[in-house]
Amino acid sequence: MTVLSVNLNKVAVLRNSRGEDQPDVCAAARVCIDAGCGGITVHPRPDQRHIRPDDVRALAALTRGRVELNVEGNPWAGPRGSYPGFLALVREVRPQQVTLVPDADAQLTSDHGFDLAADAARLAPVVAELRALGCRVSLFVDAGASALDEAARIGAQRIEIYTGPYARAFARGDCARELALCADTARRAQQAGLAVNAGHDLNQRNLGALKQAIPGLAEVSIGHALIGEALYDGLARTVRNYLAILA
Numbered sequence: 001m002t003v004l005s006v007n008l009n010k011v012a013v014l015r016n017s018r019g020e021d022q023p024d025v026c027a028a029a030r031v032c033i034d035a036g037c038g039g040i041t042v043h044p045r046p047d048q049r050h051i052r053p054d055d056v057r058a059l060a061a062l063t064r065g066r067v068e069l070n071v072e073g074n075p076w077a078g079p080r081g082s083y084p085g086f087l088a089l090v091r092e093v094r095p096q097q098v099t100l101v102p103d104a105d106a107q108l109t110s111d112h113g114f115d116l117a118a119d120a121a122r123l124a125p126v127v128a129e130l131r132a133l134g135c136r137v138s139l140f141v142d143a144g145a146s147a148l149d150e151a152a153r154i155g156a157q158r159i160e161i162y163t164g165p166y167a168r169a170f171a172r173g174d175c176a177r178e179l180a181l182c183a184d185t186a187r188r189a190q191q192a193g194l195a196v197n198a199g200h201d202l203n204q205r206n207l208g209a210l211k212q213a214i215p216g217l218a219e220v221s222i223g224h225a226l227i228g229e230a231l232y233d234g235l236a237r238t239v240r241n242y243l244a245i246l247a
């Protein structure tokens, strides 16, 4: 079974555009959970362009005992204004899963994963602390990444394969190479003892082929396309459409 974790960043984008409290991120989470998703994902960024620390706190309370909360971000993103820093926030809410992502503070969106050979040493104490807090730790990596055994060696339990290049290739109609890279990366990670998540720019068109190519795919986190599609079809129906693709 592949868990669908719905990323709600874009609900917060819409809310923040008017500076008030609608649409409500927690109400959206409830709809997704009631429709059968297995997780909620958020990626609080230091500039608080979408998900804010209070959203993470509220979603932690809402999801506890129901579905997984996956919090993504750069562990070295420090305090900025009312943003307490990524690690301070996850220490406080202790989500079931933390996905570490090497994004710069003002990056438009995630566009690359860790270089595990170079980054493992400084990731190691962060991973150890998160494990001690009871969080599962996943590391965001590019398809084709090397040194996956380093992720396992420092205690990470999963990788998340960055699927942006696959999604772009799929849209161009020539995704065979990118799909093979994702599949090979997943196979090497599984051989190293890691479970495999995937995410970024996945949608109802490109998800099925990825799911077929990666036996044992543990989780996909999907936000941008899913929230966009929900404008036409409704949030609950859209979540159910994704679940049907993953079934």
Ligand SMILES: CC(=O)[C@@H](O)[C@H](O)COP(=O)(O)O
Binding pocket: 007, 009, 010, 042, 043, 045, 072, 101, 108, 109, 110, 111, 140, 199, 200, 223
């Ligand atoms: C790690 C990852 O791929 C996602 O978190 C994605 O980048 C969504 O973040 P934004 O919604 O801020 O673009």
Ligand SMILES: NCC(=O)COP(=O)(O)O
Binding pocket: 007, 041, 072, 160, 198, 199, 200, 201, 202, 221, 222, 223, 224, 225, 226
């Ligand atoms: N980890 C990927 C994620 O949470 C959602 O990415 P996207 O679907 O918004 O591109």
